[in-house]
Amino acid sequence: MSDFPKPDQLLSNIDRTPPRTDWMDTPVNIRKGMYCYAANPKSVEYTHLPFPHQWNPTDEDWHLPENWKEILHEGFKVRLERFRSFKIFMDICVRCGACADKCHFFIGTGDPKNMPVLRAELLRSVYRNDFTLAGKLLGRVAGARPMTMDVLKELWYYFFQCTECRRCSVFCPYGIDTAEITMMARELFNLIGLNIDWIATPVANCYRTGNHLGIQPHAFKDMLDFFVDDLEEITGIRVEPNFNKKGADILFITPSGDVFADPGTYTCMGYLLLFHYLKEVYGLDVTWSTYASEGGNFGSFTSHEMMKRLNSKMYAEAKRLGVKWILGGECGHMWRVINQYMGTMNGPADFLEDPVSPITGTLFENARSTKMVHISEFTADLIKHGKLNLDPSRNDNLILTFHDSCNPSRGMGMLDEPRYVIQNVANHFYEMPPNTIREQTFCCGSGSGLNAGEDMELRMAGGLPRANAVKYVHEKHGVNMLATICAIDRAALPTLMDYWVPGVGVTGVTEMVANALILPGEGERTTNLRGEPLPGMEDE
Amino acid sequence: MQLNKLLSQRKADMVKRWFDEVVKTYPGETAQFLKRQKNQFANPVGSTTQNGLEALFDVLIQGGDSEAVNSFLDPIIRIRALQNFTPSQATSFILFLKNIVKESFRKEIADPQVMEEYLEFTSRVDDLCLTAFDIYAKCRETLYQIQSNEMRNRTFRAFERAGLVKDIPDEESPCLRPVKPPVSGDCNT
Numbered sequence: 224m225s226d227f228p229k230p231d232q233l234l235s236n237i238d239r240t241p242p243r244t245d246w247m248d249t250p251v252n253i254r255k256g257m258y259c260y261a262a263n264p265k266s267v268e269y270t271h272l273p274f275p276h277q278w279n280p281t282d283e284d285w286h287l288p289e290n291w292k293e294i295l296h297e298g299f300k301v302r303l304e305r306f307r308s309f310k311i312f313m314d315i316c317v318r319c320g321a322c323a324d325k326c327h328f329f330i331g332t333g334d335p336k337n338m339p340v341l342r343a344e345l346l347r348s349v350y351r352n353d354f355t356l357a358g359k360l361l362g363r364v365a366g367a368r369p370m371t372m373d374v375l376k377e378l379w380y381y382f383f384q385c386t387e388c389r390r391c392s393v394f395c396p397y398g399i400d401t402a403e404i405t406m407m408a409r410e411l412f413n414l415i416g417l418n419i420d421w422i423a424t425p426v427a428n429c430y431r432t433g434n435h436l437g438i439q440p441h442a443f444k445d446m447l448d449f450f451v452d453d454l455e456e457i458t459g460i461r462v463e464p465n466f467n468k469k470g471a472d473i474l475f476i477t478p479s480g481d482v483f484a485d486p487g488t489y490t491c492m493g494y495l496l497l498f499h500y501l502k503e504v505y506g507l508d509v510t511w512s513t514y515a516s517e518g519g520n521f522g523s524f525t526s527h528e529m530m531k532r533l534n535s536k537m538y539a540e541a542k543r544l545g546v547k548w549i550l551g552g553e554c555g556h557m558w559r560v561i562n563q564y565m566g567t568m569n570g571p572a573d574f575l576e577d578p579v580s581p582i583t584g585t586l587f588e589n590a591r592s593t594k595m596v597h598i599s600e601f602t603a604d605l606i607k608h609g610k611l612n613l614d615p616s617r618n619d620n621l622i623l624t625f626h627d628s629c630n631p632s633r634g635m636g637m638l639d640e641p642r643y644v645i646q647n648v649a650n651h652f653y654e655m656p657p658n659t660i661r662e663q664t665f666c667c668g669s670g671s672g673l674n675a676g677e678d679m680e681l682r683m684a685g686g687l688p689r690a691n692a693v694k695y696v697h698e699k700h701g702v703n704m705l706a707t708i709c710a711i712d713r714a715a716l717p718t719l720m721d722y723w724v725p726g727v728g729v730t731g732v733t734e735m736v737a738n739a740l741i742l743p744g745e746g747e748r749t750t751n752l753r754g755e756p757l758p759g760m761e762d763e
Numbered sequence: 764m765q766l767n768k769l770l771s772q773r774k775a776d777m778v779k780r781w782f783d784e785v786v787k788t789y790p791g792e793t794a795q796f797l798k799r800q801k802n803q804f805a806n807p808v809g810s811t812t813q814n815g816l817e818a819l820f821d822v823l824i825q826g827g828d829s830e831a832v833n834s835f836l837d838p839i840i841r842i843r844a845l846q847n848f849t850p851s852q853a854t855s856f857i858l859f860l861k862n863i864v865k866e867s868f869r870k871e872i873a874d875p876q877v878m879e880e881y882l883e884f885t886s887r888v889d890d891l892c893l894t895a896f897d898i899y900a901k902c903r904e905t906l907y908q909i910q911s912n913e914m915r916n917r918t919f920r921a922f923e924r925a926g927l928v929k930d931i932p933d934e935e936s937p938c939l940r941p942v943k944p945p946v947s948g949d950c951n952t
Contacts, residue, residue: 241790254847256906324796324805333808333846335792485920656804679910684845691807721909723841 246341247348247368251377253280256680257332258383259673262423267416269427270529274416280379285372291415292370296353298414302407303354309407312399313350316343322391322401327666328384331684339391339401342381346408349374379417382408384681386673387524387556388629388666405671410526418525422672425521429533433516434479440513446482447511450492457754459746462499464511467544471510472581474541477552477598478519480710481731487713489752490553490731496740496752497602497733500611503743505582509550515540518557519710523564524672531568534560538572541594548578549595553731555670555709558597559634566592583608597631599708602736603640606647612741617751618649619758621704621735624696625654626689626716627664628709638662641708641732648739653700659692669715682715683722690723697724704728706735766880767824769868774824777863778817784859785812788852808842815839823860823887832891837898844902854899857892861885 258280267275278285303310322339329337351358351367358367387402425435455461481487501507515537522529575594578587585604587596605611631637638661668685696702716729738751749760786794800806818835843853871877
């Protein structure tokens, strides 16, 4: 009994108040459930990134190269010179606090170091120390601090608690893009082999086999063939997708998540049906590629060079096949890479034609440089011109809301097209509150390579503001389905709903298009693409 | 029920003080935000906590069934179960109310009748705290469950789709008859 604490001792161990120290004096606590596992050295090595090594974020020793501080300092310097925006973002913040409470990770975790201003300050303090006169002379008084192992751990922990969603930048009066600060911080980590595995291994796979999962061409085709079988059972029609077809009109590229992960697979089946319809009715020739089999680009969470390298495969394949232009599926960060970086990174893609829909004659002027059109704008244009035969009542079992994915909404301004499509293929649609949608949309909490399993607490906390808005329309309007146009959303949101709003499913937009689409010569459909009875067919 | 009457009369003040104590469990900058931002979508933690505490306060005075208690308590605990709190820190905010009431009605509680009611009230608060702990444990279980479900769905479904998994057929295959278990249950006989 003598080992038992006395009641007063027991209670004194329960500390109800957090430390009230200044942020610089509050040490980082790398908490289980909040971080992703370290990169597999094999993956780092495969893509020729420096210092592949075994390490563990919770270990005292991260086994860094001896001169790691010099490497980081030099890497910082090079990036300040190379990227004028980075230099400006380091200099001009006046700490007005407009961004402070806009981050889903701050709102969900309650950790002040997730305020975008403070997260950036973690890095700015090192910048001031190393590169500004005031910082060098005045040190901490000027908000400067030298790089130490503890500082590095803090930087690593918090810059992998940012999904690069850019919600904060919408509110910044100077337009500071915190996502780009995070990108730079992650580039610096990669100089000393400190990537996370959920990014490094998909990057290596994509570099080697063309997609994140390392699926080889024959297996990729097999998967689509399974969908063809399923579609035949559902519609009575056997669709015949083209693979690597030279001289096709359009190359279609989508994230591999749509091919392998539910519920994205139903969206993928939706693409197949839509392309079959367009071929039968209008003679449009679309091809898939088993080599450029990934729209996602985890290189963009690694470094500019890696982003460029992975993006180039899509264009190399378009060139090899001799298509006119590229159609892109429902993906998130693929569109950030295309819309914000592709034009000057691997583009302009002059060897392709200006993207014109052969069916409606619409020129997609926004895609003149990249020659890549989003499936939602393509479909919206078809609907606007009355080119699709649709029966929206087939989606009457769905009471929908739409989650604007961060990258298509804030990264390319695609706000109305998916809504237009949804409202033409389904009858019950309700918006979430205005400060949670469109430009102000809340992130799913799992973007930028953070949708691993081991950081589930981070994902659920980061997804709280989004889930909170879904819960509101679920309770008010009976919303039972959350539509989205991003593969990471389709992978991450079902889990988020399971924790916060059970009873709400997740769907891609093209899945609903295909459910509503009346194919020439189809049999009477009794189920949707998920094999669930269509409304009114429950007894069939 | 004198105490209940007093508590009802000063409900707004009591709930405000309770809420202030709860937000103090967060770092200073966060606490300020939780109190300042009134929009429920911009500040889900603050508004969920505020609404939950208000409803729980009513339950403590007027009583309520376990379903109602759960519906008010669950949203708060569901959030705190994810944040940087130990299990005791995540749930002990319920107990703060005992002290708040004691401090506010020190004079009245000197009356033995009110004291008796106060003891009953604190016992209800204790029960609420225990319920909070049950919910906390359930939330943590859910968290691990969804984590393993996600992992299973990612790998198993891919295997299944690729035709690498074979279910037991509905009809008995002539080649693969199930092995009959020994009658006595002893494998050596």
